Amino acid sequence: MAVYVIGLLAGGLVVCSAARPRAVDADARSTVGQELDAQIDLATDRALAWLAKQQAEDGSWPSGYGKNTAVCSLAIMAFLAKGHTPGDGPYGDVVRRGVEFVVSQQKDNGLLVVKTSHGPMYSHSISTLMLAEVVGMTEGELNRRVHQALARAVKLLL
Numbered sequence: 722m723a724v725y726v727i728g729l730l731a732g733g734l735v736v737c738s739a740a741r742p743r744a745v746d747a748d749a750r751s752t753v754g755q756e757l758d759a760q761i762d763l764a765t766d767r768a769l770a771w772l773a774k775q776q777a778e779d780g781s782w783p784s785g786y787g788k789n790t791a792v793c794s795l796a797i798m799a800f801l802a803k804g805h806t807p808g809d810g811p812y813g814d815v816v817r818r819g820v821e822f823v824v825s826q827q828k829d830n831g832l833l834v835v836k837t838s839h840g841p842m843y844s845h846s847i848s849t850l851m852l853a854e855v856v857g858m859t860e861g862e863l864n865r866r867v868h869q870a871l872a873r874a875v876k877l878l879l
Contacts, residue, residue: 765803772796773815780822781835788835790823791844794851797823801851806858817863820855823848824870831877833870849874 775782776796784792797819800812807817826835833848834841852871859867 769800769803769805769812772799773812776815776818780818780820782819789844790826790833790835791840791847793819793823794844794848797851798854801854801858807855807863808860816855820852820859820863820867823851824866827870827873831873833874845874845877849878 772782777783777788779788781788781793782796786792797816800816800819804810805812805816807813807820823833827833832841833845833852835844849871852867852874856864856867856871
């Protein structure tokens with residue numbers, strides 16, 4: 722069940738953030754549009770607060786399939802969609818721990834899955850996408866580890 726909830730949250734955040742007109746002058750926007758933006762911001766902020774509370778100590782999120790790199794990666798991408806980055810801001814630690822969890826699960830062949838996974842290529846592909854998004858947002862040792870994991874993940878896909 723949690724897989725579906727996190728997927729809906731991540732998808733909703735991306736759709737909501739993409740649906741807002743960005744090029745329109747703020748003075749030209751209607752009161753209705755401004756109210757809608759405020760409601761979207763409140764809803765996404767509340768969703769992220771809830772999602773952050775669900776994170777396990779090891780950086781993963783619970784799912785109906787046990788620990789899962791895809792679920793973790795979708796949760797991370799929900800935070801990224803709202804502008805939160807690893808190690809920075811109110812959810813910086815949440816994002817960083819999630820990224821570290823995914824990287825720590827990589828197998829010798831480059832596969833990004835937890836032990837034996839239901840749908841390993843699904844989990845691997847979603848996690849590779851997340852690492853590709855986050856690699857430029859990390860620094861130091863974490864950046865080195867993410868870059869290395871991403872290179873191995875892409876090599877496996879190819």
